[in-house]
Amino acid sequence: MIRFENVSVTYDGAAQPSVQGVDFEVPEGELVLLVGPSGVGKSTVLGAVSGLVPHFTGGTLRGRVTVAGRDTRTHKPRELADVVGTVGQDPLSHFVTDTVEDELAYGMESLGLAPDVMRRRVEETLDLLGLTDLRARPIATLSGGQQQRVAIGSVLTPHPRVLVLDEPTSALDPAAAEEVLAVLQRLVHDLGTTVLMAEHRLERVIQYADQVALLPSPGAAPVLGTPAEIMAVSPVYPPVVGLGRLAGWSPLPLTVRDARRRAAGLRERLAERIDRPAADALQGRGAVSISGSAAGRDQPQTARSRQQPATPELLGAPSPGRSRSHWFRRKPTPATPTSPYAAEVHALTVTRDRVQALRHADLTIAPGETIALMGRNGAGKSTLLAALVGLIAPSAGSATVGGAAPHRTAPREVVRRVGLVPQEPRDLLYADTVAGECEAADRDAGAAPGTCRGLVSELLPGITDEIHPRDLSEGQRLTLALAVVLTARPPLLLLDEPTRGLDYAAKARLVTVLRGLAAEGHAIVLATHDVELAAELAHRVVLLADGEVIADGPTADVVVASPSFAPQVTKILAPQKWLTVAQVRKALP
C-alpha cells in the first residue's frame, strides 16, 4: 500500500540527509509503528507518505514513495487526499472549520462527494468515534482527547485507504489514549485501513502493531520486523519489554497479558524478598537521599483516607526539619508564614467561564516531596498548578505557597517561592540565544550573573551560547525552561506535562534531574498523563476528577488500585507492589 524505494530526504540548508536508505513496504491493512529516538526523522518519513515532504516542506526527496500506486513526486498532497489521511501532532493546527460536524465534512467537501454520501458518512463517523453528543460543539471548547478524536474523524470521512498519524496519543490521558487506539484498531480490523503511526509512548501502542519500523539513529536506515524482533534490539522500549529483557524471556512479551502469563516465576523470586520491597523501592529510585520521615512514605502502607486527622506532631514541633511529613492532610490552624509545607491548598474552588475547574480541592505539599497530579484531560490539573503559581485567583478557598497567596504577590516575589514549567516550555523563552535567555533569567530572578548558565551547563551539557531556543529539541527546550525557572531557586517546582513529546532517553535524563532536585529539598509537583513517569518519580500520587481530589496517597497504593493509572510493571507483578523495572532489577539477586 505504501512503498518506500531507497528514499532519502535532505532539507534545504542541511548538510546531510534527515533520513536515508528508507526502503520498505507497508502492506495493505497493517498497522505499522514507526519508532526511534527523537530527531531521527520519524515525522519526515510520515510526511513523505502524504506528500507534504517535499511538496510543502521543501527539500529534496531522492528515491520514490508510492501510495496506492500513486507516486508522490507527481501527485501533490491535495491529489493524495482521497487515499491518505494525515493527523499531525497538534490537533488544533489541523482544524479548518470550527464545529465538529463541519470539520468532519470538510475533507469530503474538498473531494466533491455527493451531499447524501457526506451526510451518511458524517453520522457513521460520529458513531464510530463516539462524538455524537459533541456534533454541534465548537471545536475550541473540546478537551484534548475529544479534539484528537475529531482530528482522526475528520480524515476518516473521505474513507482514505492509508492513515498517517504523528504521535496521536502523546497529549492524551491513559483512558483517552486507549479510546483513540481502540478506534484505530477497529479501523484496521473492520475497514482494512492501512495505518502508519509514530509514537513515543510505546507502552501504549506496541501491542497493536503488526510490524515495527525502527529508525535507530539519525541518518540510519530503518529496520523493519515484527514487534518482538524489533523490541529485542531497539534503543527505545516500553517497560514491559524492559522487564522481559531483564527476566530473559524469549520471545519478548509485548502486552501486559503475555507478560503476566510468563511472570509467575519472577513473582515467586520476588516474593521471597517481599518483606523488603520498600527499602528496595527506594533504592530503585536511584537512592534519593530524603529526610527520614520522607523515606518511610514509600512503604506500601494500606491506602489511607484523605480525611485522616492531622497528627499532633506537627503542631507541637515547630522544627521544620522533623515535621516535614505529609501524613496529615490539613493544618487545623490558619496558615502562617512558618508553615512547614512548601504549599497548601485548602478547599480551593476555581470557576472560569461558568465551568468549575476545581471544586473544594485540598492538597499539602511538603519540601523534598514529589507529587504526581494525575487525572483525565480536563480534570483540573493545569488549573491547580496555575492557582499555585498565582496565574488564577481562587473563586473560593485558598492556595498558599510559602505562607503567601501567590496571586496577590508581586511576580518577582512569586518566582522565588514557586516556579512553573508550562505545558509548552517555549512560552517561557523569549530571547533568541541561550545566553540571552540565561542573562534575562538572572536579571528576572535577581540571581548572581551566571547562575542560570551554570544550571544549563549542569542539566544540559554541550549546549552552546549562540544556539536559538527554537532549534533545540523538545527535551532540550524543556530543560532550558527548567533551568530558567530554577534560577530563582524556588522551593516548589511545578511541571505541566513535562514528558509530552520526549523519547525515553530524554525522559530518563529528566527523571535524573528531578530526583536530584527533590534530594536537594525542592518540592515537585508534576501534572502528567505518563503513568510510567509517575511510577518512577513520585512519592505521592494525587488523582483529580472533575476538579475534585479523589485519591491522595503513596504512589504504590494509588496506582495499583487504578486500572488506567497503573504502570505496566505493576500490572504484570500484581498483587505485589512493584512500580518500575529498576526496582525489580535492584530486588533480584
Place this chain on the structure above:
Amino acid sequence: MRSCGQSCRRDDSRPEESATPQGRAGEAPLGPRQPRAPLHPGAWWLWSLSLGTAATRTTNPLLLALLIATSAYVVVTCRPDTPWSRSYSAFVKLALAVLLIRLAFAIALGSPIPGTHVIVTLPEVPLPPWAQGIRLGGKVTAEGLLFALYDGLKLATLLICVGAANALANPARLLKSLPGALYEMGVAVVVALTFAPNLIADVHRLRAARRLRGRPDSGVRGLLQVGLPVLEGALERSVALAAAMDARGYGRTADVPAPVRRTTAALTLGGLLGVCAGTYGVLTAEGGTYGLPVLLAGLAAALAGLRLGGRRSLRTRYRPDRWGVRAWLVAGSGAAVAVLMALASVYDPEALHPGVVPLVAPTLPLRPAAAVLLGLLPAFLAPAPKEPS
C-alpha cells in the same frame, strides 16, 4: 477511590480544562432538545451591513447612538453562545479606539472647520514651507472637536455593525454560501480572520508566562516583549494549518477548457472593476448619475464570471444553510433601515447632518429614528435559544 479512572470515561461531555494556559474558551452545553436551525449567516451579514450603510448616511450623534443601541440589543438577544460571538466587545473597544484617535488627530493636527469657540491653544510647531497646509498644534476649537466627534462616531458605528455581524453569524458559516469559485479565496480570508483571535489567545498565554518568569504581566512593555514570540507562533500555526488543509484536499480543481477559463477571468475582472467604480459613484455625491448603473452592470458581469468559475471547483456542500422566511425578514429589516435612511438623507439632509458652525445641539429627527427602530425586528424573529438553567 479506584473506580473513577475507568468508570467515568464514558462521560463525553466532561467539563473543560478551561483554565489551561492556552485559555480554552468555555463550553456551551447543549440541551437534549434540538435547537431551531440557525438563521442563514448571510441574513445577519446583510442586516448588519445595512445598518452600517445607514450609519454612513448621517452624522447625527443621536441617530448614530440609536443605531448602536439597536445593533447591541439584537446582538445581546440573538447571539449564540460560541467563542466567536464574544468578539463583539472587541469590536466595541476597537470602535472606541478609533473615535479617540480621530479626536486626538483633530486636536493635534487642527481641523479644517473654522471655529470661534477656542477651548485651548496648543503651542504650534513651525513647519517648513513645503509642508504648507499641515499644522501641528495651534488652536483647538469646539467646532472642530465636535466635527471630529461626529465623524469618528460614524466610523465607530460602522465598526460596531461589522462586529455585530461577526458575533451573530460565524464568518466561516457564511463561507458555505459563497459561490464555488470564491470558496478558496474565502477560506484564505477566514483563516486570516481567525488569525486575530488566536493571536489574542497567544498574547494572553505569553503574558501569563511572563509572570512565571517574575516579570510584571501587565503594562505596555510586557505586551511589546511578547510581540515577537506571538507573531512567530501565529506564523508557525498558519503554516501547520496550510499543510493540514493541503493534505485534506484543499484546492483540488477540475480541468476546464482554456476558453472558459479566459472568459471567466475577463468577466470577473471587468465585473469587479465595474463594482468598484459603481460603488465609488454611489458613495460620493458627484457620481449619483452613473453610479448605480455601473454598479449593477459590474455585479452582473462578476456574478456571471463566478458562475463560470465555479466549474473549476469540485467542492460540494455539507448541509448548506437554507434561506428561509426568517432570513428574508431579517435581511429585509436591515435593508429597510438603509433605504429609509438614504431617502431621509436626500429629503432632509439638515436633520441628518447637524451643523457645527454655528454650534447647535443636534435634534432627533423622528422619521429616520423610527426607521432605525425597524432594525430591531430580528430580536423578535430569531432570539438565541436560551439555555435551560
